[in-house]
Amino acid sequence: MKKVLIIFVLALCVTGCGCKRKNKDNYPKLPDTVNYDISKKQTVDGIVFDNIVVIKNENGMTHFRANITNSNKSNYSIKSVHVTFKNKKGKEITTLVPYIETKLKPNEVKRITATTAEDLSKAVKVTFDIKN
DSSP states (O other): OHHHHHHHHHHHHHHGGGOOOSOTTOOOOOOOBOOGGGGSOEEETTEEEEEEEEEEOTTSOEEEEEEEEEOSSSOEEEEEEEEEEEOTTSOEEEEEOOEEEEEEOTTOEEEEEEEESSOOTTOOEEEEEEEO
16 A cells, blocks of 8 residues: 555656646747847938847738937937838838837937737848938
């Protein structure tokens, strides 16, 4: 009887008591994220684009966001930024145009965002074209 009890306890320990842990690290499940290569920091005319994130949600919509920082020594006026996504062959997938219309002070940071139904999972490059 003692041997049976010991075998039973060992079996429970080895199998984890039959419990199934859905998320063993307790981290939230993140949505599908598009290619990480497009998230590299870029500078255009003294405006730094960083913290670039492109996320596709469960409804199929793709959300883009980035921080822009004025690294110039004077104010910088921006009306909009054309954000162009390209595939590995260099062909344009789409261009998003987040409306900004702002004057950035030196070292000031703003966030730009845009949403599209376009699938950006094949995007490997993003370029920024500032419109003043």
